[in-house]
Amino acid sequence: MELIEAKNIVRTNRTLNYNYIAAEYTMNIYHGCSHGCIYCYARGEYWKIPDFDRERAKKDALRIIRDDLRRKAKRGIVGIGGVSDTYNSQEAEHKLTRNALELINAFSFGASILTKSDLVLRDMDILSDIREHAPVCVCFSITCAADALCRLVEPYTAPSSKRFAAIRELSKHGILTGVMLDPVLPFITDTEDNIRGIVRQAKEAGASFIYASLSTTLEGIQRDYFYKQLDTHFPGMTERYRKRFDVRYRCPSPKARKLWAIFEDECHKQGIVYDMKVANRMIRDGYDLGSL
Numbered sequence: 001m002e003l004i005e006a007k008n009i010v011r012t013n014r015t016l017n018y019n020y021i022a023a024e025y026t027m028n029i030y031h032g033c034s035h036g037c038i039y040c041y042a043r044g045e046y047w048k049i050p051d052f053d054r055e056r057a058k059k060d061a062l063r064i065i066r067d068d069l070r071r072k073a074k075r076g077i078v079g080i081g082g083v084s085d086t087y088n089s090q091e092a093e094h095k096l097t098r099n100a101l102e103l104i105n106a107f108s109f110g111a112s113i114l115t116k117s118d119l120v121l122r123d124m125d126i127l128s129d130i131r132e133h134a135p136v137c138v139c140f141s142i143t144c145a146a147d148a149l150c151r152l153v154e155p156y157t158a159p160s161s162k163r164f165a166a167i168r169e170l171s172k173h174g175i176l177t178g179v180m181l182d183p184v185l186p187f188i189t190d191t192e193d194n195i196r197g198i199v200r201q202a203k204e205a206g207a208s209f210i211y212a213s214l215s216t217t218l219e220g221i222q223r224d225y226f227y228k229q230l231d232t233h234f235p236g237m238t239e240r241y242r243k244r245f246d247v248r249y250r251c252p253s254p255k256a257r258k259l260w261a262i263f264e265d266e267c268h269k270q271g272i273v274y275d276m277k278v279a280n281r282m283i284r285d286g287y288d289l290g291s292l
């Protein structure tokens with residue numbers, strides 16, 4: 001695997017976003033991603049990741065992470081995998097994420113993982129150890145209720161059914177789990193059946209909360225890649241996007257208001273939390289991060 005230079009890996013968040021998953025720190029061990037999601041925002045120019053589909057690791061990652069954690073004056077939650085999925089095709093062999101979790105555990109930090117992979121189940125033992133002294137949460141990005149649609153928009157990920165199964169297994173072992181219904185693709189995944197299906201399956205699997213963003217983003221390289229995939233899998237869809245959104249960055253579903261009402265209704269029916277301020281209190285409940 002190719003290695004790239006890095007000066008630091010565990011970075012401090014200046015503010016905590018309680019409308020999402022609030023974490024004091026962020027960590028991305030890998031650079032690029034092989035999941036092939038047709039909509040991925042990290043393809044955009046802002047993230048400066050050339051040849052995005054090729055996974056690389058940061059050189060001396062574990063030493064850097066150790067030194068970064070050692071220097072932190074305050075303990076807190078480390079958000080893992082926000083840009084490049086930390087459980088990618090290289091992780092099964094190289095185990096950088098597993099070893100980083102061992103360091104997080106040793107230095108008494110918490111962990112919040114965002115992934116599309118059921119490989120996270122491999123590390124349940126370390127997550128359970130961390131949970132003894134600090135918050136732990138595993139969130140699965142799930143955009144499609146049905147595997148058939150998932151295979152078109154997220155071709156090289158674990159199918160949605162495997163992600164729901166992983167939620168079930170983690171929850172059964174006391175690990176707090178959530179679903180990130182993000183993004184929603186206009187004219188593709190913005191249907192009532194898809195929204196209700198994801199909420200229902202999240203609850204059935206044991207997820208404690210669900211977050212929804214009823215839009216997608218499109219920027220430069222990201223937009224070009226997305227449109228090429230639309231031309232292949234959804235003929236005629238590119239023209240609909242161009243007419244509706246032109247070159248706008250944020251592209252909400254035309255049915256966003258109606259879909260939000262549907263989302264809220266299904267969350268109430270299923271009894272699952274969707275207010276992220278409440279979800280963040282659940283994640284941190286019982287842990288005094290200031291005293292760690």
